[in-house]
Amino acid sequence: MIPLLIKLRVRGKNQRRFGIWLPLFLVWLIVLPLLAIPAPFVLVAALILWPGGKGRFVLYSYAAIFSLIFNMSGLKLDIQSKDSFVYVDLR
Amino acid sequence: MSEERKKILEMLAEGKITAEEADRLLTAISGEKENSTASSSKTVLPKYLRVMVEPGPSSDHHDRVNIRVPLKLIRAGLKLTSFIPKDAQGKVNEALHEKGIDADFKDLKPENLEEILSQLDDLSINVEGKETVKIFCE
Numbered sequence: 001m002i003p004l005l006i007k008l009r010v011r012g013k014n015q016r017r018f019g020i021w022l023p024l025f026l027v028w029l030i031v032l033p034l035l036a037i038p039a040p041f042v043l044v045a046a047l048i049l050w051p052g053g054k055g056r057f058v059l060y061s062y063a064a065i066f067s068l069i070f071n072m073s074g075l076k077l078d079i080q081s082k083d084s085f086v087y088v089d090l091r
Numbered sequence: 092m093s094e095e096r097k098k099i100l101e102m103l104a105e106g107k108i109t110a111e112e113a114d115r116l117l118t119a120i121s122g123e124k125e126n127s128t129a130s131s132s133k134t135v136l137p138k139y140l141r142v143m144v145e146p147g148p149s150s151d152h153h154d155r156v157n158i159r160v161p162l163k164l165i166r167a168g169l170k171l172t173s174f175i176p177k178d179a180q181g182k183v184n185e186a187l188h189e190k191g192i193d194a195d196f197k198d199l200k201p202e203n204l205e206e207i208l209s210q211l212d213d214l215s216i217n218v219e220g221k222e223t224v225k226i227f228c229e
Binding site for chain 2: 060061064067068071072073074075076077078079080081082
């Protein structure tokens with residue numbers, strides 16, 4: 001499922017903290033159409049490059065972008081060290 | 092002997108049902124039992140790969156790592172391995188050989204790794220030393 005929320009907290013070595021709680025569905029409303037617009041051009045490019053053997057690469061790499069986006073939900077990173085920490089939670 | 096089987100055999104003994112009917116009823120009961128045991132024994136596939144690193148009691152530093160990666164994301168990422176340029180694959184092989192891993196990265200195929208991922212529900216790695224490392228699926 002596509003992640004709808006991201007919780008991000010970062011603290012660097014200079015002790016400055018940065019935190020953000022972002023509803024990703026607002027981001028996807030903009031990003032997904034922008035990613036979908038080149039689809040016909042990608043298809044045409046894949047057809048043109050298919051005899052040379054690179055069409056498959058073009059098609060699969062384009063599909064892989066969507067595959068990665070749609071499977072990111074549930075990713076959680078919590079890395080703490082003495083001076084800094086990074087916390088990323090995609091829900 | 093289950094209650095239902097008893098009742099069927101009693102009805103057969105009393106002549107309330109014929110032998111064929113009793114046989115059909117007993118078959119139906121045994122079929123229901125097999126379905127219920129099959130549904131209860133269905134294993135839940137793991138959804139996430141967890142990697143946890145915590146400092147041990149004798150550790151000098153206090154670094155902690157807690158990572159949860161959806162297995163679907165790993166599968167999606169594996170499909171990208173075929174897009175790695177051949178030059179980069181060669182460098183990866185060299186790095187693996189330097190660490191003593193005698194494996195060819197070019198032989199790594201998504202379907203082989205898919206088979207490994209499907210068996211990960213029993214994976215559990217615990218390493219205790221200066222740091223405690225746990226790798227498991229949930």
